[in-house]
Amino acid sequence: MNLRPADDRVHDFEEVDTGLPEQTAVLEALRCMECPRPMCVQGCPVSIDIPAFISAIAQEQFRDAARILKQDNMLPAICGRVCPQENQCQGSCIMSKKGKPVRIGALERFIADWERENGVESPGVAPSTGKQVAVVGSGPAGITAASELARAGHSVTIFESLHKAGGVLTYGIPAFRLPKDIVEFEIDQVLAMGAVLRLNHIVGRSVPVDELLRYDAVLIGTGAGLPYFMGIEGENLNGVYSANEFLTRVNLMHADQFPEYDTPVIRGSRVAVVGGGNVAMDSARVARRLGAKVYLIYRRREEDLPARADEVQNAIDEGVEMVCCSNPVRILGGPEVRGVECVRMDMCELDASGRPIPRPLEGEESHFTLDVDMVIEAIGQGPNPLLSGLIPDLERGPKGTIVVDDGGRTSIPHVFAAGDIATGAATVIWAMGSAKKAARSINQMLAGEE
């Protein structure tokens, strides 16, 4: 990674990782062994032909590399930035056995950025099939499915409830990790293939369910937008945010630029972020950029943090203080937040994932209070129930997800689901992978109807 210095970047929302220069990218590409049976492709949820696009970079055939990449992934600039490559393609790279894996993510980003700067070639679109497909949600799942379906010649309408497309890419992931002009640009490429975007449309309300079900096929990609709260005392005090709200205010509504933009956000001077995932890291780093001293409270050990290791390091470098093996029990104050009382956690026997189960230590001495004026809860999100609850006969899982088979098929024959609404909260790339499968199932079904 080519990172801007922490004390420089912590004052703005410009991108932290500046990407690979051309020469470095070519040298990096030359490190690829071009394995006959590439493990990296198996590690990629959307099965990009990784050796082929890297080989094109090595030969400085950047246009070819872009073409290969976009055969399987219409959002390469996004994936190159936010995919957990260390667990996927790079994690499977044979070179990691001898040292460092090929930096596949950085190369993917390099090509996507190169293409954006050097003129984009739109992939070919099949002749019109005359079939109408509705895609609900314009996040990673919806956009990916829409691109596959539009490419197959269907008439695609994407419904988005917010005033801007992109779902979590727009409201959730901060600009310093994923610049918003890049999100817009990649979505525009999908729209250029003929998909129609309807903003401000809440499916189930603006578009009644019976109208939705009249489409030849429906893909639901409404995501995991429902924020969980801990359920502790003081949670509704002024100054307690869900990570979703805090990030939405800043990323979507630009509250960091208040009063130039109208939406305000509390600028805490001392902020506690609760949680250990990527959303918690994003929240902590945004709060740092708004000028706060930031504590990140996590119930397990630092080495158990589920966030990407790079993002944890970025947060630490930017001055976020990790308060591990601790869990909030009460938020103090009224009406504003004045502190958060925590209990130290004992690391007990390992659970199925190999991580220790945290249990609160007994006794008064195991409690401590952090003096903060704002709390952000980033403890996870559930499936957004708004639409799925309005569709009778749509089978749902115990946690509110929509039940699907391997091909994204739901209990209703022409209704499909992909992304977090089907899998539960996961990553951008998993959402895209499941959306590709669902789109393939839709294409098969619609072809069968001819």
Place this chain on the structure above:
Amino acid sequence: MYKIQHADKIAENIYEFWINAPHVAPNAQAGQFVVIRIDGKGERIPLTISAVDGENVRIVFMAVGKTTTQLADLGTGDQIQDIAGPLGVPSEVKDWGRCAVIGGGVGIACLPILARALKDAGNTVTGIIGARNESLLILEDELRDACDELVVCTDDGSTGFHGFPADILKKLVAEEVVDAVWIIGPAIMMKITSMATREAGIPTFVSLNPIMVDGTGMCGSCRVTVGGETRFACVDGPEFDAHLVDWDELMTRQRIYPEQEKKSLERYHEHTCRCGERK
């Protein structure tokens, strides 16, 4: 962009806008709301749907903060950037028998669509509307038409009954002539008025108006405590059982950003004075 088909000032500082929103109007029901954003730098604010006509939806608002003041400066033919909806769970409209619909201040605007729906469901509907004084009363003629009976109250006695809607409601409760009640207005008015029906256990609905951002259940800004449980007003409401609402928490949470709201409005006034944009 969505066109303001008709804009009108209907009382001191209170405005009525008909906005062309073909995706909202045909499916809107009583009790639901829209979220609007004026322009690219605007905030998202929720406004209850007051009436619908074809592809147009009516909102009524009082110019109090920056966004509503800016909105009030728009006129017929102007456009706003975004309108999303209809949002929220519709009012529980069924044959209750005898209903009272009560509006305080700008909350009166929410009653016409509700009164008509209740009438259509076979209810006898009594409207009770209250304002500080005569100049702040709105939609009186329309409600007289939509309800079987309309009682007008003013705090200062400048017209109608000299007193509060709560006084009229207490009388109806005592006479045992009401089976279900809706109260829509400022939080403090809803809190006090709903006390009248508590003892008798008459179903009483209130439309809560906490601060929202997306309005679709995604952020939790609008969380309210109802019957000891945290609910999201945007997707679980906005209407709830009045007797279970934690009113003090709601009113505290409505005042999260007093300084920012003041700053934003002052900045707007300075800007519009300088540029002479204001009509």
